[in-house]
Amino acid sequence: ILRGEETTPHQRPYMTSLQVAGEHICGGFLISDQWVLSAAHCLEDVGNETLQVLVGAHSLSEPERNKRLAGVQELFPHPNSSAGNPHDDLLLIQLKEKVSINSDVQFLAFQRQDRDVPAGTPCEVAGWGIISNTGKRPDKLHQVELAVLSRATCNTRTHYDGAVTEKLMCTESKRKDSCKGDSGGPLVCNGVAEGVVATGSRICGNWKKPGIYTRIGPYVTWIESVLAGAHR
Numbered sequence: 001i002l003r004g005e006e007t008t009p010h011q012r013p014y015m016t017s018l019q020v021a022g023e024h025i026c027g028g029f030l031i032s033d034q035w036v037l038s039a040a041h042c043l044e045d046v047g048n049e050t051l052q053v054l055v056g057a058h059s060l061s062e063p064e065r066n067k068r069l070a071g072v073q074e075l076f077p078h079p080n081s082s083a084g085n086p087h088d089d090l091l092l093i094q095l096k097e098k099v100s101i102n103s104d105v106q107f108l109a110f111q112r113q114d115r116d117v118p119a120g121t122p123c124e125v126a127g128w129g130i131i132s133n134t135g136k137r138p139d140k141l142h143q144v145e146l147a148v149l150s151r152a153t154c155n156t157r158t159h160y161d162g163a164v165t166e167k168l169m170c171t172e173s174k175r176k177d178s179c180k181g182d183s184g185g186p187l188v189c190n191g192v193a194e195g196v197v198a199t200g201s202r203i204c205g206n207w208k209k210p211g212i213y214t215r216i217g218p219y220v221t222w223i224e225s226v227l228a229g230a231h232r
């Protein structure tokens with residue numbers, strides 16, 4: 001998160017840190033007591049190592065009352081996701097056990113209607129991604145408020161030149177922005193998850209390369225089918 005602020009501890013109890021060998025690699029968020037939604041591209045950093053999901057955390061390093069490292073039962077990247085492809089960049093993670101819900105561990109509602117968030121709407125994104133262009137990694141959760149940018153503006157030649165489809169959305173990125181390590185986290189507008197941080201151009205904080213988010217509304221049928229079809 002560039003040019004945001006430290007979150008008030010445990011004010012975003014749906015936030016998870018995807019970890020490999022104890023290291024934060026991506027964001028994600030609880031959509032139920034056993035399921036996390038994140039970005040498929042996050043798996044590119046995993047290889048054949050063990051992925052774990054940290055819930056209930058504010059600090060990545062300090063002991064906290066409701067902090068738990070959950071194991072992964074099964075991974076469900078969107079079937080049309082692929083490396084280098086910005087589309088369908090979603091990942092559903094089934095946890096090995098149901099997490100106990102408490103003041104620091106909650107799930108977040110996601111938008112079920114396939115309808116664009118109006119341009120200018122203030123949304124928030126949080127994460128443990130880098131907080132400076134030099135790559136400084138925070139120990140504590142950070143957040144920033146970003147306004148939705150119209151797809152028309154996001155698709156101009158100086159921006160993404162038509163690459164932003166109706167299943168993607170953009171936010172302004174003038175200085176304040178999501179960045180490396182925030183991928184997979186939720187874009188929250190009016191208390192509802194409307195999008196998931198996509199890597200897009202990888203560039204952060206440059207107004208000509210707005211932040212790109214995978215809209216959740218168009219994927220509700222897929223999400224419901226995975227949750228219904230999985231076992232255990």
Ligand SMILES: NCc1cccc(Nc2n[nH]c3ncnc(Nc4cccc(O)c4)c23)c1
Nearest residue numbers: 133177178179180183198199202203204211
């Ligand atoms: N807001 C867009 C966005 C969302 C999520 C991730 C990303 N960036 C990145 N995703 N993956 C990456 N691997 C290497 N470098 C990266 N960005 C980077 C690193 C240092 C300085 C800087 O200005 C940008 C990224 C960018």
